[in-house]
Amino acid sequence: MLTAYDFTTAGIFDEAEIPVLLVGDSAANVVYGYDTTIPVTVDELIPLVRAVVRGAPHAMVVADLPFGSYQAGPAQALETATRFLKEGGAQAVKLEGGQRVAEAVRTLTAAGIPVVGHLGLTPQSVHAFGGYRVQGRDAAGDVLLAEALAIEAAGAFAVVLEVVPAELAARVTKELRIATVGIGAGADCDAQVLVWQDMAGLGAGRAPRFVKRYADLRTALGTAARTYRDEVRDGRYPTVEHSY
Ligand code: KIV
Numbered sequence: 334m335l336t337a338y339d340f341t342t343a344g345i346f347d348e349a350e351i352p353v354l355l356v357g358d359s360a361a362n363v364v365y366g367y368d369t370t371i372p373v374t375v376d377e378l379i380p381l382v383r384a385v386v387r388g389a390p391h392a393m394v395v396a397d398l399p400f401g402s403y404q405a406g407p408a409q410a411l412e413t414a415t416r417f418l419k420e421g422g423a424q425a426v427k428l429e430g431g432q433r434v435a436e437a438v439r440t441l442t443a444a445g446i447p448v449v450g451h452l453g454l455t456p457q458s459v460h461a462f463g464g465y466r467v468q469g470r471d472a473a474g475d476v477l478l479a480e481a482l483a484i485e486a487a488g489a490f491a492v493v494l495e496v497v498p499a500e501l502a503a504r505v506t507k508e509l510r511i512a513t514v515g516i517g518a519g520a521d522c523d524a525q526v527l528v529w530q531d532m533a534g535l536g537a538g539r540a541p542r543f544v545k546r547y548a549d550l551r552t553a554l555g556t557a558a559r560t561y562r563d564e565v566r567d568g569r570y571p572t573v574e575h576s577y
């Protein structure tokens with residue numbers, strides 16, 4: 334699984350046979366430039382979902398429910414998820430939390446909406462965590478496993494495990510029948526997910542420890558932009574072969 338937020342990259346990832354694309358609320362950070370995922374709205378995400386669905390005819394497209402669009406309860410969750418399916422064209426939705434959203438997961442799955450859960454370092458709870466740090470250490474590991482079992486029992490078909498000890502993720506993966514999708518959760522999850530700008534080296538600054546950079550797109554794109562600027566300034570572009 335990779336994230337995607339627009340038509341062009343969704344098409345590239347679809348051609349690369351990435352089976353599941355997540356329109357994450359990480360769009361808050363990488364598309365809209367917010368500091369956290371908390372401000373991004375359903376209205377800001379739906380057009381991105383539509384673009385990804387248009388660009389990726391093969392992949393399953395999962396839409397993230399943003400903060401404030403499902404916490405009020407199952408009825409609000411159903412209303413929001415319905416918008417992502419009807420207006421966005423998504424095939425599934427993802428929401429953060431364990432027991433506290435189990436009833437919402439039950440309502441969505443009963444309505445025929447496939448649901449992905451999300452546990453561990455759930456960024457919408459950053460203020461409750463007091464920062465972005467590893468979750469599920471020591472005794473908190475048993476709690477996380479219980480939360481994962483609750484999400485499974487409620488009908489979710491997969492659960493993202495974010496920034497938890499590898500050993501805990503392995504244990505959850507063994508105990509659950511549904512798929513675990515790891516991000517900073519070690520090698521033993523059933524699947525993996527990364528924010529695509531992280532995996533492609535597009536972001537500025539240092540990436541978290543769990544990120545592997547499979548390309549250096551920030552350098553490549555920056556070099557392309559500088560070269561274009563220089564050539565236009567110096568009259569080396571366009572030339573006759575670019576002219577009619
Ligand atoms: O919003 C997002 O991109 C996510 C993934 C990193 C799991 O939730």
Ligand code: NA
Binds near residue numbers: 357358359370397
């Ligand atoms: Na997210």
